[in-house]
Amino acid sequence: MTDFAATKAMFHLPEGVIYLDGNSLGPLPRAATAHVGQAMEAEWGQRLITGWNKAGWMALPTQLGDRIGALIGAEPGHVVVGDTLSIKVYQALASALQLNPDRRVVLTDNGNFPSDIYMAEGLLQMLDKGYELKVVAPEAVAGHIDDTVAVLMLTEVDYRTGRWHDMKALTALAHDAGALAVWDLAHTAGAVPVDLSGAGADFAVGCTYKYLNGGPGAPAFIYVAPRHAGRAVPALSGWLGHEAPFAFDLDYRPGAGIERMRVGTPPVLQIRALETAMDIWDMADINDVRARSVELCDLFIAEVEAACPDLTLNTPRDAARRGSQVSFRHSEGYAVMQALIARGVIGDFRAPDNLRFGFTPLYIDEADVHGAVRILADILTNRLWDRPEYKVRAAVT
Amino acid sequence: MTDFAATKAMFHLPEGVIYLDGNSLGPLPRAATAHVGQAMEAEWGQRLITGWNKAGWMALPTQLGDRIGALIGAEPGHVVVGDTLSIKVYQALASALQLNPDRRVVLTDNGNFPSDIYMAEGLLQMLDKGYELKVVAPEAVAGHIDDTVAVLMLTEVDYRTGRWHDMKALTALAHDAGALAVWDLAHTAGAVPVDLSGAGADFAVGCTYKYLNGGPGAPAFIYVAPRHAGRAVPALSGWLGHEAPFAFDLDYRPGAGIERMRVGTPPVLQIRALETAMDIWDMADINDVRARSVELCDLFIAEVEAACPDLTLNTPRDAARRGSQVSFRHSEGYAVMQALIARGVIGDFRAPDNLRFGFTPLYIDEADVHGAVRILADILTNRLWDRPEYKVRAAVT
Numbered sequence: 033m034t035d036f037a038a039t040k041a042m043f044h045l046p047e048g049v050i051y052l053d054g055n056s057l058g059p060l061p062r063a064a065t066a067h068v069g070q071a072m073e074a075e076w077g078q079r080l081i082t083g084w085n086k087a088g089w090m091a092l093p094t095q096l097g098d099r100i101g102a103l104i105g106a107e108p109g110h111v112v113v114g115d116t117l118s119i120k121v122y123q124a125l126a127s128a129l130q131l132n133p134d135r136r137v138v139l140t141d142n143g144n145f146p147s148d149i150y151m152a153e154g155l156l157q158m159l160d161k162g163y164e165l166k167v168v169a170p171e172a173v174a175g176h177i178d179d180t181v182a183v184l185m186l187t188e189v190d191y192r193t194g195r196w197h198d199m200k201a202l203t204a205l206a207h208d209a210g211a212l213a214v215w216d217l218a219h220t221a222g223a224v225p226v227d228l229s230g231a232g233a234d235f236a237v238g239c240t241y242k243y244l245n246g247g248p249g250a251p252a253f254i255y256v257a258p259r260h261a262g263r264a265v266p267a268l269s270g271w272l273g274h275e276a277p278f279a280f281d282l283d284y285r286p287g288a289g290i291e292r293m294r295v296g297t298p299p300v301l302q303i304r305a306l307e308t309a310m311d312i313w314d315m316a317d318i319n320d321v322r323a324r325s326v327e328l329c330d331l332f333i334a335e336v337e338a339a340c341p342d343l344t345l346n347t348p349r350d351a352a353r354r355g356s357q358v359s360f361r362h363s364e365g366y367a368v369m370q371a372l373i374a375r376g377v378i379g380d381f382r383a384p385d386n387l388r389f390g391f392t393p394l395y396i397d398e399a400d401v402h403g404a405v406r407i408l409a410d411i412l413t414n415r416l417w418d419r420p421e422y423k424v425r426a427a428v429t
Numbered sequence: 430m431t432d433f434a435a436t437k438a439m440f441h442l443p444e445g446v447i448y449l450d451g452n453s454l455g456p457l458p459r460a461a462t463a464h465v466g467q468a469m470e471a472e473w474g475q476r477l478i479t480g481w482n483k484a485g486w487m488a489l490p491t492q493l494g495d496r497i498g499a500l501i502g503a504e505p506g507h508v509v510v511g512d513t514l515s516i517k518v519y520q521a522l523a524s525a526l527q528l529n530p531d532r533r534v535v536l537t538d539n540g541n542f543p544s545d546i547y548m549a550e551g552l553l554q555m556l557d558k559g560y561e562l563k564v565v566a567p568e569a570v571a572g573h574i575d576d577t578v579a580v581l582m583l584t585e586v587d588y589r590t591g592r593w594h595d596m597k598a599l600t601a602l603a604h605d606a607g608a609l610a611v612w613d614l615a616h617t618a619g620a621v622p623v624d625l626s627g628a629g630a631d632f633a634v635g636c637t638y639k640y641l642n643g644g645p646g647a648p649a650f651i652y653v654a655p656r657h658a659g660r661a662v663p664a665l666s667g668w669l670g671h672e673a674p675f676a677f678d679l680d681y682r683p684g685a686g687i688e689r690m691r692v693g694t695p696p697v698l699q700i701r702a703l704e705t706a707m708d709i710w711d712m713a714d715i716n717d718v719r720a721r722s723v724e725l726c727d728l729f730i731a732e733v734e735a736a737c738p739d740l741t742l743n744t745p746r747d748a749a750r751r752g753s754q755v756s757f758r759h760s761e762g763y764a765v766m767q768a769l770i771a772r773g774v775i776g777d778f779r780a781p782d783n784l785r786f787g788f789t790p791l792y793i794d795e796a797d798v799h800g801a802v803r804i805l806a807d808i809l810t811n812r813l814w815d816r817p818e819y820k821v822r823a824a825v826t
Contacts, residue, residue, distance in 0.1 A: 044474045053478045060474040065466050068698065072465065076645055077441045077457040080775060081450045085823045089645055116693025118667035119516060126555060142679055147668035147693065150681040154666030158523060159556070167679060241694065248473055248486055249696035269551030270515035271544035280589075280780050282539055282564060284547040296513025296544065297638065299646035301465065301698045378477060383677050426482045 034320035039394040042312045043245070050404045052379045055219060055357050055390025058245025063308040071304040083300075092303045093294055097253055099310045100240065103318055104217060105227035106255050112290045113306075114298055117218060117239040117252040119268065121185075122151045123293060124235035124254055126267035128183045128212045129159075131234075131260060135182035135211070136163050141170040143190035148216055152185060170195055174205055181211040188226070189219035189355030192382050194347040196224070196355050200231040207232065218242060221253075223325070223356035223392075225318050228255055235260075243356070243392060244313070246306035254293050261289040270295030316394060324393035325356040332358050332389065332401050339409035346386055357390045362412075370422035371411045377404045431717035436791040439709045440642075447801045449776045452616060452754050452787025455642025460705040468701040480697075489700045490691055494650055496707045497637065500715055501614060502624035503652050509687045510703075511695055514615060514636040514649040516665065518582075519548045520690060521632035521651060523664035525580045525609045526556075528631075528657060532579035532608070533560050538567040540587035545613055549582060567592055571602055578608040585623070586616035586752030589779050591744040593621070593752050597628040604629065615639060618650075620722070620753035620789075622715050625652055632657070640753070640789060641710070643703035651690050658686040667692030713791060721790035722753040729755050729786065729798050736806035743783055754787045759809075767819035768808045774801045 044060040045051060051059060075087035084090050097111035104111075114120075125138065138152055149167065156163035168176050170190060177184060184206040189196050203213040212234040220226050222243030228236050236255040240246035256264050266286060271277045272294040275285040286292035330351065336343060336358075343360035362368050362385060369381040380388040389404070411417055441457040442448060448456060472484040481487050494508035501508075511517075522535065535549055546564065553560035565573050567587060574581060581603040586593050600610040609631040617623050619640030625633050633652040637643035653661050663683060668674045669691040672682040683689035727748065733740060733755075740757035759765050759782060766778040777785040786801070808814055 044470075046475050046477070049477070051477055057473075057478045057480075059477060060469060065469045065474075068469065069462050069466055072457060072462045072644070072702070073441075076454075077462075078443050080443070080446070080448055080456060081454045081777070082770065082775065083454075083645060115512065115516065116667070118693035119512065119665065122665060130555070145668075146671070146677045146679060149679055150666045150668055150671060153681045154662075154664055158527070158662075158664055160558075239694070247469070247698060248480060249694050249698060249700070251696075252693070265551075265555075267551055267555055268516065268519060269547045270513070271542075271547055274543070274547060278780070280543045282543060282546055284550045296515035296649075297636075297646050299648075299696050299699050301644060301646060301702060302696050303646070305469070305698060373479065378479065380478070383675070 034316045036324060036393055036397065039312055039315050040397070043395045045395060048376045050377045050400045052377065052389040052391065052396065052404060054245070054392035054396070055223070055242050056380050057241050057248060058243065058309065058392070059395060060247070061245060061308040061312055063311065064247065064305045067308045068301055068304045071301060089298065089300050092300065093298045094291070096303055096306060096310065097290065100221065100244065100253050101255065103226070103313060104221050104236065104255070105229050107229055107258055110258060110261060110290050111253050111255045112293050113251050113253045113303065114294055115252055117237060118147045118151050120237040120252040120254040121148045121216060122155055123266060123268050124214045124237050125152055125183060125185055126155055127264045128214050128235055130265045132182040132212050135180060136161070137166055137180045138163060138183050138185055139166045139168070139173065139176055139181045140185045141173050142167050143170045143192065143195060144187045145191050145216065145218060148185065148187060170197070174202060177205045177209050177211060179209050181206065181209060183212050183214055185214040187216040187218060189223065191219055192386050192388070193359050194354040194357040196353055199233065203232050219355050219357070222313070224322050233257060240306050245309035247302065250302050250306050251299055256290055256293060264292070266292045268295045272296060312394060321393050325391050326351040328391040328393060328396060328398070328401055329354070329356065329358050331398060332391065332405065335401065335405040336360060336408065339405055340412050342412050356392065357388055359386045359388045361385045362387060364417055366425065367417040367422040368411060371417040372408060375407045375411065377407050431713045433721065433790055433794065436709055436712055437794070440792045442792060445773045447774045447797045449774065449786040449788065449793065449801060451642070451789035452620070452639050453777050454638050454645060455640065455706065455789070456792060457644070458642060458705040458709055460708065461644065461702045464705045465698055465701045468698060486695065486697050489697065490695045491687070493700060493703060493707065494687065497618065497641065497650050498652065500623070500710060501618050501633070501652070502626050504626055504655055507655060507658060507687050508650050508652045509690050510637070510648050510650045510700065511691055512649055514634060515544045515548050517634040517649045517651040518545045518613060519552055520663060520665050521611045521634050522549055522580060522582055523552055524661045525611050525632055527662045529579040529609050532577060533558070534563050534577045535560060535580050535582055536563045536565070536570065536573055536578045537582045538570050539564050540567045540589065540592060541584045542588050542613065542615060545582065545584060567594070571599060574602045574606050574608060576606050578603065578606060580609050580611055582611040584613040584615060586620065588616055589783050589785070590756050591751040591754040593750055596630065600629050616752050616754070619710070621719050630654060637703050642706035644699065647699050647703050648696055653687055653690060661689070663689045665692045669693060709791060718790050722788050723748040725788040725790065725793060725795070725798055726751070726753065726755050728795060729788065729802065732798065732802040733757060733805065736802055737809050739809050753789065754785055756783045756785045758782045759784060761814055763822065764814040764819040765808060768814040769805060772804045772808065774804050
């Protein structure tokens with residue numbers, strides 16, 4: 033059984049803050065600063081260029097890939113870390129399209145994260161081969177999987193509502209129709225159990241700064257199913273994905289399996305920070321995390337609905353259909369969130385009217401839920417959000 | 430006049446090491462660890478998600494872009510930092526091709542860094558429109574610029590030999606022929622004066638871990654000429670390049686100018702390290718750096734040629750035709766470099782037979798040159814490289 037008091041003690045959590053936004057950026061692992069500092073002083077500082085071999089930097093992307101892979105049901109040796117999530121979405125989609133060259137539809141839903149859709153738009157427009165990006169409602173996805181679909185590209189959990197797609201069922205439908213499935217795990221890796229292998233996913237991508245707690249700008253990851261890994265075209269064919277990067281040949285030859293999905297120089301400092309986050313995951317069982325997450329989300333929904341009649345739940349009530357976040361709608365949602373943040377309860381606002389709260393059992397417990405609801409109820413009951421300064425939109429919301 | 434003793438004092442340089450590989454990975458700025466630590470503790474740790482606004486993270490890519498832009502003759506507001514160099518090569522080339530849609534040749538040379546060529550191969554293969562990647566000898570480039578060329582894509586200074594292309598002349602030839610020019614500044618930014626604006630470059634890209642000293646995995650940068658910035662298609666169209674990223678619209682609308690070349694979440698920790706490197710550049714004048722670099726390279730060539738008859742210069746003798754590195758050929762170059770590293774003289778080996786030495790006046794001086802040549806001569810004269818352990822190739826060479 034995971035000791036959640038022990039995992040909570042591994043994070044720096046500021047005084048007076050209840051942090052319900054770990055689904056956007058996880059908190060600082062206490063060990064991270066010293067570990068990154070050590071990498072800077074003892075590795076970069078002392079070893080200089082030889083750090084690539086002697087400090088093992090070159091192997092970090094696959095090492096970390098395997099540690100993340102263990103959390104998402106990936107076969108060992110089939111996940112690699114690097115770049116950003118948008119880049120990995122592009123790479124996965126481009127690769128999947130090349131594996132299914134005779135079809136012209138990419139199917140996604142309007143609950144997919146916009147960047148995934150933008151990257152697909154950019155790719156399909158550039159390919160200029162009559163591709164169609166079909167964007168349907170989440171509940172309409174299954175009905176649109178047919179023999180025109182080349183690739184089904186979905187984010188498993190909706191960033192706004194927490195609605196959770198059934199990866200296994202939709203992947204099976206895609207395969208039955210002759211399509212490939214690309215899954216974005218941004219809101220599932222570290223949030224809920226994921227079984228890529230069992231679900232038969234073809235490609236998957238995700239980020240490490242949300243539930244995995246890798247820090248601002250932490251790298252993304254990509255998974256390629258073993259059956260594709262040896263023939264997938266990486267599309268972004270960089271030197272570190274080459275079979276022999278340091279031969280400096282002029283012709284690209286893809287590396288073995290997942291190695292080919294590497295592109296350029298890995299972000300060593302970010303990866304060292306991510307390592308300390310993964311050390312905390314070594315203390316946890318994702319099934320325990322899920323069970324606690326369901327308890328915390330259920331508790332939050334019940335308490336908010338009892339205390340805040342102005343809010344409307346915008347997340348599936350059935351835990352089996354949602355990830356690890358809860359959203360409520362409010363017409364002045366932006367101002368309400370600013371008022372909450374001013375009181376130390378940090379969640380997210382997501383346009384047009386969502387107050388979004390992430391529940392992350394590694395460091396959030398019942399006392400946090402009670403405290404957050406008490407402050408939320410006070411703000412709503414006493415209209416404390418109704419101040420001009422809470423209505424000025426910041427650049428990043 | 431730049432005070433090079435003062436700039437040298439800003440770096441951590443290990444005892445007993447003469448570091449002639451700053452053209453591959455610059456050394457640690459002394460201020461970097463504390464600055465990154467501060468970003469981790471006070472920004473990530475204390476501000477959590479609000480760091481994107483309150484710690485100014487979101488603006489870092491353009492802020493750093495402008496600081497780098499000042500070193501390479503870019504107009505303010507036309508450089509942005511992010512991703513890796515390979516990714517930015519892809520983005521620049523894809524964008525340039527879309528600006529010149531009726532031609533089918535991408536011209537480059539075999540002294541271009543292989544990853545640039547690989548990225549182009551991957552892109553052109555995916556576009557599947559009959560593109561040809563024409564790879565010629567560096568000295569043959571000018572003769573191959575004709576009205577079939579869509580994009581001339583070159584690295585300004587050859588990573589093996591230090592041969593320096595004439596950016597202004599070749600860009601003018603390209604423009605006269607109706608082609609666009611994409612320049613990779615990997616071995617010029619921070620090494621020699623670059624005048625992107627004066628040369629009329631259309632796109633430029635570069636990395637920050639070499640002469641700029643940003644650290645292992647530091648982000649890349651991209652420049653788009655003002656005349657293209659408002660119509661360039663970013664190809665990798667991620668949410669942070671969107672006109673309004675936090676509106677979460679489903680349709681991509683490119684941001685203003687260089688902003689559209691942003692893709693995903695910037696690597697905040699790497700950028701904080703890079704800031705301390707750019708602080709040192711604030712103490713230097715690139716023209717002073719160039720003058721010193723020429724002196725140091727000339728001195729090194731003269732001393733090596735006097736003391737090491739086994740070595741053959743593989744760099745233009747004329748300073749005006751080379752960057753800030755010197756290469757010598759030796760049939761056992763790999764083993765010689767291992768022997769040098771074992772004695773504390775760190776350079777690079779580049780296949781098939783190049784010993785490569787970078788000269789970086791911010792922290793390398795005449796005493797370093799004398800010391801390095803003394804050890805090199807000893808190793809060659811006494812065949813100290815002729816040991817089995819020096820001939821075992823490491824993963825990264």
